[in-house]
Amino acid sequence: IVWGGALGLAPADDMIIRVEYPLGVDPFYLPSILAKKVAVGSTHVVLDIPTGRGTKVKSVVEARDIAREFMDLASMLGLRMEAVVTYGDEPIGRAVGPALEAREALETLMGRGTPDLVNKAVGLAGVLLDMIGAGGRNAALEALRSGRALRKMREIIEEQGGDPNVRPEDLPVGDKRLTVRAEEDGYVMFIDNSLVARIGRLAGAPRDKGAGVMLYVKVGDRVRRGDPLFTVYAESGARLQAVEKLLEEALPVSVGRGAAARMLLERVLPKPKTITLLER
Structure with missing residues (x-):
């Protein structure tokens, strides 16, 4: 996985994202996601649509509609795309935040990932490998277990000027x-x-x-x-x-303590006041 956010692949989109992310909104997600794929010359794309409570997409029906919109636009742009509706009722893995997620990604590639994160990563990679006739999910799992995926990630890190021998604990939090x-x-x-x-x-x-x-x-x-x-x-x-x-x-x-012992999970209190933090 290579992040292109600092490469200027879609400058207008980068400016929009800098406004959208702190506000928690994403009205231009179709062009935003596909712009960078087209810019780097992608030919095959797998779209992950997390679905469930607390995600942007609440139901499988809604996810299917979004998937078809993406696939129609991708086809017009000459991309071969497949979409996958994935479980989103709780966070996948354990980490949220740049350094914490980078630590977790390395740990997963080193064979220490949580089962749900491994399952999802291998599943998505398997769809892409299947699209190009390279073996599917089993091939992705073998690449992870054999260490080939980790070696490739270290090659990518080195090509980008980083330390190819970096350890998860080396990343400051x-x-x-x-x-x-x-x-x-x-x-x-x-x-x-x-x-x-x-x-x-x-x-x-x-x-x-x-x-x-x-x-x-x-x-x-x-x-x-x-x-x-x-x-x-x-x-x-x-x-x-x-x-x-x-x-x-x-x-x-x-x-x-479980539904049988505790049917009332919590009392609902008035909506908390919005917290605004200003920094110089």
Whole structure:
């Protein structure tokens, strides 16, 4: 995977994204996504459409409509595209934020990835390999398990002027941290994608590369009182304080004792006030 955001592939789109991302809006996603694919001369494209609670796409029916819009436009541009509707009811993997996600990507390529992230990555890569007649999902899984995928990533890093021997722990993350722990024994009932993303932005991501959220649990996991649920990383104390205020009103991870023991998951309080953080 090569990120083209700093290469000036679609300058107008880059300017729009700089406005859209902090606001959490994305009205031009069709041209935004396809512009860079056309700019680099792509011939085959796999479109990932995460679908579920807390994602931009709420239902499979909506996902299909979006997929057809993309495929129609891609066909006009001479691209061969396939779309895949993927599970999006909770975050895939554990990391949110540039450095944390880069750490997790390296760990996954080194064979230490979470099952859901490995499954999704191998599945998407398999679709692309199948499109070009190169073996599909099994070939992708073999590339991961054999270390070929990791070696290729290190080649890419070296070509871009980075350290090909970089380790996950070499990537610096924010030194201002807040860990939220379970307040009771039970099971993880729900993880709010949109709130996790909002916390990441409030902490400074993606502008602050070391900011973000690291999740320690998945839906269905059993936890004990005091177990860590997630840690927020920030590069400034002011941003971490803003996150603390938000967490006083809402938590992205809900823990309960199961539907049989606890039908009421929480009391709904008035909508929290919007937090605005100004920096010089």
